[in-house]
Amino acid sequence: xxxxxxxxxxxxxxxxxxxxxxxxxxxxxxxxxxxxxxxxxxxxxxxxxxxxxxxxxxxxxxxxxxxxxxxxxxxxxxxxxxxxxxxxxxxxxxxxxxxxxxxxxxxxxxxxxxxxxxxxxxxxxxxxxxxxxxxxxxxxxxxxxxxxxxxxxxxxxxxxxxxxxxxxxxxxxxxxxxxxxxxxxxxxxxxxxxxxxxxxxxxxxxxxxxxxxxxxxxxxxxxxxxxxxxxxxxxxxxxxxxxxxxxxxxxxxxxxxxxxxxxxxxxxxxxxxx
Numbered sequence: 001x002x003x004x005x006x007x008x009x010x011x012x013x014x015x016x017x018x019x020x021x022x023x024x025x026x027x028x029x030x031x032x033x034x035x036x037x038x039x040x041x042x043x044x045x046x047x048x049x050x051x052x053x054x055x056x057x058x059x060x061x062x063x064x065x066x067x068x069x070x071x072x073x074x075x076x077x078x079x080x081x082x083x084x085x086x087x088x089x090x091x092x093x094x095x096x097x098x099x100x101x102x103x104x105x106x107x108x109x110x111x112x113x114x115x116x117x118x119x120x121x122x123x124x125x126x127x128x129x130x131x132x133x134x135x136x137x138x139x140x141x142x143x144x145x146x147x148x149x150x151x152x153x154x155x156x157x158x159x160x161x162x163x164x165x166x167x168x169x170x171x172x173x174x175x176x177x178x179x180x181x182x183x184x185x186x187x188x189x190x191x192x193x194x195x196x197x198x199x200x201x202x203x204x205x206x207x208x209x210x211x212x213x214x215x216x217x218x219x220x221x222x223x224x225x226x227x228x229x230x231x232x233x234x235x236x237x238x239x240x241x242x243x244x245x246x247x248x249x250x251x252x253x254x255x256x257x258x259x260x261x262x263x264x265x266x267x268x269x270x271x272x273x274x
Contacts, residue, residue, distance in 0.1 A: 027078070077138055217235050
């Protein structure tokens with residue numbers, strides 16, 4: 001029974017059970033309580049496992065294949081039953097215009113489970129307040145999904161920024177002066193640059209820049225006869241003393257000793273091959 005446009009129910013799918021491709025006239029939220037399977041939409045197969053949530057707009061074809069005994073909570077609702085503000089926000093969200101899988105973090109999944117349990121409870125009540133309660137919990141659930149989507153978008157954007165920054169350092173390590181050069185390149189603060197880069201690579205951009213320079217210096221010391229001062233300048237240092245200090249901190253040996261040791265090792269390798 002669709003209680004004033006909103007209903008929640010539990011579906012148990014047996015091993016290898018196939019729910020054929022179909023669509024609904026209202027929105028659906030599918031939440032996997034136990035086991036796992038696959039959900040198919042837009043001609044693509046997606047893993048569908050415990051604590052995954054599928055948001056399915058009206059008239060979106062989808063099908064489900066269960067692996068083992070798969071328990072899914074099915075929440076159906078008509079947007080017209082919700083407040084105009086929520087209705088408008090959902091209609092404006094491009095990411096909610098098509099079927100999508102939402103992988104909730106631990107906090108979000110616990111919160112969503114609690115909301116679904118409350119909706120199941122209220123649906124079983126016979127008083128006049130049950131629909132009001134269900135609407136409130138559904139609104140809170142949708143708010144959780146919208147915020148999760150926004151945070152995911154921010155995370156994805158930051159990952160792209162970090163990747164772009166890393167590529168920029170790889171290709172321009174010899175001309176970067178300081179952290180200000182890097183933040184100016186991305187158009188965001190130095191603090192934010194450090195945060196997003198460290199989240200992706202567990203290192204600050206300046207430490208990564210130093211690693212790139214040191215690894216390049218090692219290669220030049222081993223494979224060329226370039227003067228150490230020239231190598232220092234080529235990889236972006238203005239001061240020879242700074243280069244020596246950074247290299248010794250990185251390798252626990254001076255650039256000169258590193259070159260001598262590695263030329264000796266290379267010479268031994270060459271003789272061994274003859």
